Amino acid sequence: MGLFENVKNETVSRLALRPVVTIKTGATVRDVVQQLRAAQLGCAVAVDASGKPQGMFTEAMLRGLLARDPATINDPIESHLAKTFPWVKTSDPIETVLAAMETKNIRFVVVVDEDDAVVGITGQKGLMEYVAEHFPGEVLVQRVGSKGYPEQREGA
Structure with a gap:
């Protein structure tokens, strides 16, 4: 199978x-x-006692808050949480992550298990790593903070 089919079929x-x-x-x-x-x-994700997501706070939200009023840095976080945000189950097809990111124009998607408890987040980085697995000869994946060039010359 190719990447297109895998995104539709893999979870x-x-x-x-x-x-x-x-x-x-x-x-x-x-x-x-x-x-x-x-x-x-x-x-960051606000969760209830059972681990279910209740709200989300992102760095983009922080930029907006600070641009309007820097004093909001000392506000209770509850007053600044997004109450509606995208989430997917671990059993959903990968294409649901793409759809959520595209329709909401966001970078992060909350991932929950079958009991709706938060198990992690994914988004741009998780998808890019997934794509890189399909094209190992064409895509060079480097960790943040690593050098963008080889230490020694390659080749002849």
Whole structure:
């Protein structure tokens, strides 16, 4: 099968999932930003006691908040969460991630298990790594922070 068929037939569980930064009740925007920086992620998810997603906060939302009023950095995070956000189940086809990202114009999608508990996030990076697996000779995947060039000359 080719990439097109695989995206329709393979499940989200085949994508590289990133760990989730979970938002605690009573946290401030500043607290969440510090968690995001430590985890090197661009979004956090508020979950209830059973692990089900209740809201999302992204770096794009942070930019908007700070542009309007820098003092919002000390606000409770609950007042700035997106209550509607895309999520997919691990058993959904990968194309659902693409559709969610395209229709909502977002970078991150929350991934839940069959009980609707958050298991991770995926998005641009997870999809690009998946595509790179299909074209190993054409796509060079490097980790963030690695050098973009070889240490030694290659070839003759």
